[in-house]
Amino acid sequence: MSSYNSIEKIKYTDDISDAVSLDEYIVFGNERNEEKYIVFKFYNNVNQKLLGMKFEVSQYDMHDNLIERSVVIYNNFLAKANSSFVPKAKLKALYACKRISVRLVQAAFDRVLWNEGEYVDNTYKFEHYARDEKYIEETERPKVQEASKPQKKVSKDDTERFRLKNITKKNVAVFPKVFYWITSILLVIAIGVTVFLFPKYTKKFSLSGYDLELIADNNVRLWGYESDEDIINLPKLIKDAKNDKEYRVVAIGSGAFRHLSAHTVNLPASVTKIERGAFRYMKNLKTVSMIQEGNEGAVEVEARAFDSVTSLSVFYMKGAQLKKNCFYGCKNLAQITFNQTDIEKFVDLFGEDNHAATVIGFDGDYKQSDEFFKGVNKIL
DSSP, rough: OOOOOOEEEEEEEOOTTEEEEEEEEEEEETTTTTTTEEEEEEEOOOOSOOOEEEEEEEEOOOOOOOEEEEEEOOOOBBBBBBBEEEEEEOOETTTTTTEEEEEEEEEEESSSSEEETTEEEEETHHHHHHHHHHGGOOOOBBOOSSSSOOOOOOHHHHHHTTTOOOOOOOTTOOOHHHHHHHHHHHHHHHHHHHHHHHHHOEEEETTTTTTEEEEETTTEEEEOOOOOOSEEEEEEEEEEEEEEEEEEEEEEEETTTOOOOOOEEOTTTTTEEEEETTTOTTTTOOOEEEEOOOTTOOOOOOTTTTOOOOOOOEEETTTTEOTTTTTTTTTTTEEEEEEEESSGGGGGGTTTOOOOOSEEEEEOOOOTTTTTTTTSBBBB
């Protein structure tokens, strides 16, 4: 434990216009070992947290002669906004020191860097850190040797406590210039390859107001359509006159008719699948149908294909295979014409107890049993 027989508390106020000012300092002196240490009390004048700072300390003897000037870097702490603080580390001073003066050089805050009297916004300008490294890398300290006595060597431990990590070097990575050149060339090549290949490999495209996705050959899935028509008659073939091609619609993708205002949708017999959410939230839809053509007309209706289409009352597709919950939330669906379903109970088409209140037609192949229509209000 160190023992000091000379303690002097000195009030000192630097320029309060600085971001950080010195309120006072205390000098601890040990006459036997001829040692002196200084503890500082600073004040953060900025309305932001202080993360680190650099300041210059000048030491003067009893005749007010400059005997040493040091650059001190201090961080690894957090000082509150508009408040005083005392760094834990103490600065070892020359024994002949009788007075000091402090000049703030740099201070790093949450969002700004104070540097030689100017504030710079560093929120997103990380290159500024690299530019200011010269303020942090100082290692030489000019000294004026005391005439009467040789200077006592300061141990590494004493100085290292006040040396700190570079507060302005965050987010800086130094790479050889060749790295940037290689990266730039590879980036240009990647962009070129993407631009060249993307049109060849993309499967989604728009044609005549329909958003389509190529499945195989000229078969497409409809995944988007914008229309304010009351009756939508989806064609079997969508022609591309520019390229002299025809695309055959075989699937209705998720969200294809979502939120459209039509009350009737007629699908072509080429459609073999109606995917989950295809007609979701069509609040005005009352009738959806498909007319068989020869061997065409077999279509799989996936779960929640008509999710929450509460106005739907007529479903007419003689070739339809109905999956469980395909009419989830369709409480008013009363007339259903289909081919086959594997459900155990009628209500399984609607999800939980969201079944039709009145059924006036249920035409198709199903597992007939006494329990099948349990809970349904009326069957005609």
